[in-house]
Amino acid sequence: MGRILAIFAACWALLLPMAVQAEPADIDAAARGVVRVVIIGNEGDELYPVSHGTGFAVTSNSIVTNAHVVRDAMHDKDLRIGIVPSGGGEAVYGRIIAASPRNDLALIELTGNLRLPPLSIAGKPVADAGEVTSVGYPMNVDRAQGLDIADLFRSQPPVKSRGFVSGERPSRQFDTILHTAPIARGNSGGPLLDPCGRVVGVNSFGADNEGGDAEFFFAVSNRELVPFLRANDVTPRLNEQPCRSLADLDEAERERIEREQAEARQGLAERAEETRARRERSTLQAQLSVAEDREDRMALAFILVMIAFGLGMWAWSQRERIAPDAEDADIKLRKTNIAFAAVGFLILVALIAFVTRPGLDEVDRRVAALMAEGADPGEGAPVGAAGSEDLALTCRLVPERSRITSAEAPDIAFDWTADGCVNERTQYGYASGNWSRVFVPNEEDAVSVNSFDPDRQIFRSERYLLPRGAMNEARSARSKYTAPKCGDEGAATSLGDLQGEVFSLLPQQPNERLVYQCEARD
Template sequence: MGRTLSLIAALLALLAPALAHADPADIDAAARGVVRVVIISNDGEEIYPVSHGTGFAVGQNLIVTNAHVVRDAMNDEDLRIGIVPSGGGEAVYGQLAAVNARNDLALVKLTGSLRLPPLALAGRPVEGAGQVTSVGYPMNVDRAQGLAMADIFRSTSPVKSLGYVSGERPSRQFDTILHTAPIARGSSGGPLLDPCGRVVGVNSFGADNEGGDAEFFFAVSNRELVPFLRANDVEPKLNDSVCRSLEDLDAAEQERLEREQMEAMQSLAQRAEETRELRERALLKAQLSVAQDREDRMALAFVLLLAAFGIGLWGWSRHERFDAEAEDAELHRRKINIAFGIAAFLVVVALIAFLTRPGLDEIDRRVAAEMQEGATESGGEDPLAVNSGGDAELVCRLLPERSRITSAEAPDIEFDWTAEGCVNERTQYGYASGSWSRVFVPNEEDAVSVNSFDPDRRVFRSERYLLPRSAMSEAREARSRYSAPKCGEEGAASQLGDLQGEVLGQLPHQPNERLVYQCEARH
């Protein structure tokens, strides 16, 4: 049996490189919402634990666990359910909200607030031979650490164990996942997670192995968990996106940027060639049109001079024969003067026509006008470059192929952006190292968000760091040491860019989630 299991593990290890690998940061982020579920008795003198299991948050004050973990509390009114958080803080009591013994699920409502982050549930079936992680509080680990039953009231981190999915099958009249991620007594009710830290099942029991610890284990699948939650008016956080690592996304992003750069270079070369051909055509056209205009002007000047010469000659001949004593002398004098006036006018017009004939510099002006007209007809400027970096009213839509979503919802985003980095006239973004960003450190959620915007490409990005309580406290302390400048203040962008540096310096190297949006003008 042992050799067979070793062979299966070796085969799974060979398959593993082709599959998604669990990210420790994602598993740690999910573990923040995992709790120890303790069944407590009170003999009148002291409070002591009777048994314990594991649970995890599916709502702000709602815990899922196994029905068999809370069975004793269901049958004995003197027993109570205690909930011990993993990240520190006081334990609280819980009350049974719903129990389904058929599929071994129970819902517990907390009587106090632990501010537990609800775990996201995988919205797609788990892949065969896919990697999974069990998270819980096995008793054998407690014993190995020398912890007595009374010690389980202390906040301790849950145990994480890695394995692989061996199959999905109905068992004990409900749908289960068979896997090899070790669990033991006390792990019951804990989540079975995919590589992105999303719940694929609730660990329930192990296969019998002649009285020893089981080497194959069963988890109640999400096909049972989701209907159970909805039947009790709990809408789970479902996430059906493909689990991808940030390394994969970064590699794809680098490949995309290189492809865009190559396409841009090719487009630039093509546009340069088109511009050259357009300029050659425009130059030839301008040269021909300028030469024609020069010839027309010079011909016009010549014709006007001939006409002026003829009229002037006629006037001169009449002037030579002019008889001042004749009866119509005044009329003849007027006609002669008119003739000389017309001749002089024609000479002036001819001179103007000659002097205003197009010069060689007119060729350059006509080429420029032709190029401008050709650029307008070909479509003008790049639409993304219009208003680049300026004021804009935008709507941004998620790009799933460039995003990594482990828990958060990603609806469309609408906002107004100004060239000074002000969003919706109230939120100033900081400018540092050539990028616009704003760091958000909320008090009501254990997650730091870093939002950034590229106004040239109109790409909005939100990166979320799901931190443990200790790291979150440090981030809140660092954030409390500065006040973000308001929109419109002088130097607000660069000032905020410097102030945010301390919080950014405390964050892990990589975020847990990355949401990438493409924005366009809002109509």
């Protein structure tokens, strides 16, 4: 019956978690902070390993492991604790800061100059049947590889094994996670990771398998780990974001862009229909207005001509009646001349009114004027116009478009100039239509690529968590150039070219992607 249940559980584990797969790059990035913990004895000048386990960094110079891994060193002051990094570098010694046998946790401080990348701790428990990965240094693998004692002091990559969560339960008076990611002696103190490479527990022990039942393993849960760290003045790097793969994020981004494009097309069609209807109304209004003005001008010209004709007839009749020898003949003649002059003026005005009456081309001009009066002030602005402006922005993280496994994401004050200068001190490079700046720090094994889209006001920061060798190559490539300063001639295009070698060394996908939406700052 037990074997049937075990087979059923294994099949169920294979079928259920298919929707959530660990990102190998995230597991590899977390493994950079995993170390071998070796308890070292000495006979004279000769050192020898007494036992070993696994630990992982919670700060750059402190690690967590199991209390039972360092138990011998706690009781024997002649024994020392050696810390062997996984990503290269010299081994260093460590000293116990705190140990809690009750929940099998210990905190060790490094005494050398070894700098480790801290692991992030999942702020929420992993779901039942969720995929997990154990990372550590199992002794049976060492034996199978034929490693000798000296090999324990050399940097070696840790072993990774996948499994699934079977539940959370109290055991030995502390909270544990039951899982199926295989561990063996030597794995103790190593991290149990979720698919995004975040710690969900500290591997501690396995179930007794003498009866041939299915193998299960136990990890100290974060409900124990986080209070332990805080009680010893260590602020854990908690991450409560949902674990999403970059593939899921890219698919959601593609759907979002398609949705925005469809909405934009729909909006464009609606605006085109509104414009067509407004143009038809404006055309009808202009035609009526022009026709009315033409009729008014022609009527005015006709009236003026009729008045001039009447006045001319009256003046002519008066001229005919003037007697040459009459005493008032000059006065009457002057009046008729004035009348004839008035006739000429009226005819001239009538002619001007007729000639200047609106033509058919006036309809188009009036339509254009009416359309301009009702237009949206932003309508017709060229795409990308914002890119030529200076911007003072506050950028806030958009969680649903981001993938965060370790980095914090506070709001960013972002001042942008049209030539790609950020906050008056950092020049961005321009290449292939994109603004970007690559950062290769000496104090952290991570390359960050920041980019900004001034038209959409989107700021992105993508982080590549690289192993030590790849990080050294990136630092070497970065050291070959000096980034131009803001205001230097051709700074943007020059930096865009200079950054090319560093970009070529980066993996195809980042480990983290932080997307910020920026808004004008008050």
